[in-house]
Amino acid sequence: MIIVTGAAGFIGSCLIARLNELNFNYIVAVDDFSFPEKNKNLEGKNIMERVERTELAAWLDTNYQEVEFCFHIGARTDTTEFNKAIFDELNVDYSKMLWNKCIDYQIPLVYASSAATYGLGELGYDDNEALIPQLKPLNPYGDSKNDFDIWALNQEKKPFFWAGLKFFNVYGPNEYHKSRMASVIWHAFRQINETGSLRLFKSHRPDYTDGQQMRDFIYVKDLVSVCVFLMEHRKNSGIYNLGTGIARSFNDLGKSTFVAMGKEVNINYIDTPADIRDKYQYFTEANMNKLKSIGYDKPFYTLEEGVKDYVQNYLIPANYW
Template sequence: MIVVTGAAGFIGSRLIHALNAEGYTYLVAVDIFDNPEKEKNLQGAKLLQRVDRRNFLAWLDQNEQEVEFIFHLGARTDTTEFDYQLLWELNTDYSKALWQKCTAYQIPLVYASSAATYGAGELGYKDEEALIPQLKPLNPYGESKNEFDKWVLQQQEAPFFWAGLKFFNVYGWGENHKGRMASVIWHAYRQIQETGRMRLFRSHHPDFKDGEQMRDFVYVEDVARVCLWLMHHRQHSGIYNLGSGKARTFRDLVTAVFSSLQLPAQIEFIDTPADIRDTYQYFTEADMGKLKGIGYPHPFTELEEGVRQYVARLESSRSAS
């Protein structure tokens, strides 16, 4: 059995469909299956079993001999969440408990970290494990992820293979349920359909013009491909960046959405909301040398092509509804 936590979520569901495409159907989906919008992500998926997240650790004790691999992608991913207790419970303590079971049962584990651990990028975006204790995330979500990364690196015992993946700005099909936390592409598509234009955050940083804040946008299908490759090549444990390796501006991204819709770009600027303005990242770019250095061979999808594919699927879904 292959287990995917966060299975009904954005990345988890795309990974399940990618596993199905490779012929894997003996899959255990772990989540809290109470969101109809997330349930749509698993339509057509071939699964062996669904397990409630709250019962999963006990389930693992009973079924560990049949589990071949675990992808731990479930987490509280809201970067505006300030309930430290909730974030530590879901993102840090739950992950520690799962790590300890994977260690005891020697089950290989790939888990989701985040580029939010890098904070403002004072130390750059290189996935050197020696730098991780020095990182200063800008929000509690990033802190909860970095705390687990630090804890992992302190462990004397580990699964025979494990990898933590620092996801950068992932976009693609399956994020409808994320609301405010969905990618700018998803918001752009909806706004353009409703108003014919797109609003972006104004820059509040003297080094960046409006719309020229930069992010490393990575296509969710590329993320799934990396996860599958790690499952097939269980040799180099560690913490890895997972982005495209190329920072692009929000203006580039939104222009690509307009282009995919064959519309002229109409962009307006609004102030960044006060609750996130002081912790807003103006530049992120994954150094992908470490993953490529262990042999990862595949190129990453160019932003314009990923946006084109994503918008085409959004258009297809819209016309079918």
């Protein structure tokens, strides 16, 4: 059996799709299944058992001998939520529980960290573990991910193989339920469909022109390929960046979306909201040398390739993966 937490969510459901394509069908899907809108993501997938998030610890105590691997993707990811107690419960304490169960029962573990741990990038975007305690995230979500990374690195006992993945700006199918937290591409597609135009934030810094703020956008199909690689690799434990290593501008993203939709480019610029302006990231780019150094050599989708696949094969026909 392979455990996937956050199974009904965006990345978790895409990971299950890839595992099914590779003929891994004994999937234990873990989530809070009380949100029916997310359950569409699991339709048509081969799943052996569904386990409520709150029942996983007890389930593992009974079924651990059957578990081959654990992907801990589930988390509270809302960067606009400022109740620290929610993140402590769902992102930190829950992850500690699962970490310790994986030690007790000799289960290899891959868990989702986040590029939100890097804050404004004052120390760059290098996954050097010595720098992790010095990072300054911008919100409680980023704090929670960094807190767990620090805790994991400080543990004397660790799973025999483990990896924490700092996801950068992920986009792709099955994110429709994330609303405000969905990718810019998802929002761009909806705006263009409804209005024929796209609104992007103006630059409020003299060294960037409007729409030239840059992010490392990674297609979810690349992300799950890395997860499968680590499941098969099972050595070189540690914390890894997971982006493409190439920053692209929001203008590039917008143009790619118009092209994929077969529409004329029409981009307008609006002020960045004042309440987020001083915490707005103008540049992120993952240093990917560490992952490549352990043997991951598959090329990543370019932004244009990823947007085209996402728009034409999933958004336009309203398909799930």
